[in-house]
Amino acid sequence: MKIALVQDGLMCRAGGEQVALCFHKAFPEAPIYTQCYRPELTFPEFQSCDIRTTWLQSIAKTDDTMKKLFFPLGVWAMQSHDLSEFDLVLMSGTHCAKYVKVRPDALVISYSFTPFRLAWNPESYAQYSKSEGFTRKLFDIVVGKLKAVDFKAAQRPNFFVAMTEETKERLQTAYQIKQDIQIINPPVNTQNFHISDLPKSYYLVVSRLEYYKKVDLVIDAFNQLGYPLVVVGKGLQEDEIKSGANSNVRFMSGLSAKELAEVYANCRAFIFPQHEDYGITPLEANAAGRPVIAYGTGGVLATQIPVTDDPSQATALFFNEQTADKLKEAVKQFETIEHRFDPVFIRSHAESFDESKFIDKIRLFVTSKYAQHRKIEASTIK
Known part of the structure; x- marks a missing residue:
């Protein structure tokens, strides 16, 4: 099993980056693909990882800048990551991770924190909620395009993993996911x-x-x-x-x-x-x-x-x-x-939420789903 990890970005010290770090601990030989990585802005443990960034790395020096450039530059940047050599892709995030190129027969698992907030809940951003007139109309056009692009990309993962029952329901509603979604609570390093x-x-x-x-x-x-x-x-x-x-x-x-x-x-x-x-x-x-x-x-x-x-x-x-x-x-x-x-x-x-328990759950979920995937592939070939 050749596995790759994908994370939206590694530009700050927050919950998403902690999840990505636990993925690395679960699968230490897997490279981490991401938009941008600044070692001084995120957890120092990433410095020992094999991290592969996009061309946006030379432009975005901060987390704020990376987010502002997401559409369309962030989308294009992540699309430049070609992961065709990998059998399994484990991604985490809300917006960018899902745009990488994968093989049609690869198993893709998405640990999705929530549907992309700017596309599905733009009112949570001050820039949108306080906008009026022409600016609001322009925002609505961009949000509409984001929603369409985000929905299409979200159809690729074979399996989703959610943080809570609430975020599970959001994912099912936004992306019209039919299969069951496993819930694995994010970790804390006690x-x-x-x-x-x-x-x-x-x-x-x-x-x-x-x-x-x-x-x-x-x-x-x-x-x-x-x-x-x-x-x-x-x-x-x-x-x-x-x-x-x-x-x-x-x-x-x-x-x-x-x-x-x-x-x-x-x-x-x-x-x-x-x-x-x-x-x-x-x-x-x-x-x-x-x-x-x-x-x-x-x-x-x-x-x-x-x-x-x-x-x-x-x-x-x-x-x-x-x-x-x-x-x-x-x-x-x-x-x-x-x-x-x-x-x-x-x-x-x-x-009870310690990262050691999270790592065990993620490793078990991924390996069991991959074994099922290989079994289905083998029966199809026969």
């Missing part, structure tokens, strides 16, 4: 995190600073609360968010894995305000023994245990409306039960 004996007084956000992440909502709430808040991340909305923050908010970026682990371990609680397809960061906070205050929808429903009667058997406190006022109420409620959360229980829960 070994990178530890419990602190004396957490400090600040609350924490770790996120890309983009419109749909709703970090501005957290800033608004904590400006009113006056509590110390640490925000770790960079992104398209960075300048806007920073300009709206009071002096109780501290911004950080470019942290090493060790530094980030310390920030997690010493926070009072982790704030997660967005409707996320999955969300690795709440599990990272859990791996450090810290509870999560989250908007109770999307991926956290699959990864967190919300408070009911006993906080010692919970990992998170949910708020049910995506507003600064509801987040403030949740923070105030958290203060009354904070001492009842159990860091050891929270850490133990995170370990």
Whole structure:
């Protein structure tokens, strides 16, 4: 079995890149095909991998630039990857990975985080949701073309793997997938995190600073609360968010894995305000023994245990409306039960999502599907 791995891009340290790294650990001899790769922007473990980029590598120096050039340059770039020599192609991502060239008889498995957001949920982008008139019409034309191109490319994989039940349903609806979709929850590397004996007084956000992440909502709430808040991340909305923050908010970026682990371990609680397809960061906070205050929808429903009667058997406190006022109420409620959360229980829960379990599940799924594929091929030839 000659296998290739495909990832949209390796230009930041986020959940998609963690999945790609686990794919490498499952199949260490397989090369990784991607749009662009900048070793200084993503996880250092990729430096030992066989990574093959496109011609877009010489143009896109940052993750933001790579995303802006996706249509049409990113599509064309990924189409230049010819993987005809490979028997099996395991891809992960939302938009670019599916455009590589493969053999008609190759087995293609797509670990798809969600249907491409810009094509199927453009309202989640500030540039689209705030556009009007001619600009909105132009956006709609581009989005329509993206949807058609994305749908066509999504028909090639033999099998899809989804993160959660919600993303499974989205994939089935958008791409009209008839076969069953396996659910394998994304991993967290619990070994990178530890419990602190004396957490400090600040609350924490770790996120890309983009419109749909709703970090501005957290800033608004904590400006009113006056509590110390640490925000770790960079992104398209960075300048806007920073300009709206009071002096109780501290911004950080470019942290090493060790530094980030310390920030997690010493926070009072982790704030997660967005409707996320999955969300690795709440599990990272859990791996450090810290509870999560989250908007109770999307991926956290699959990864967190919300408070009911006993906080010692919970990992998170949910708020049910995506507003600064509801987040403030949740923070105030958290203060009354904070001492009842159990860091050891929270850490133990995170370990059930550890990357070692994810790697075993992916390896088993891929090898079993390939064995079935070869058996079908052999019977067809006969």
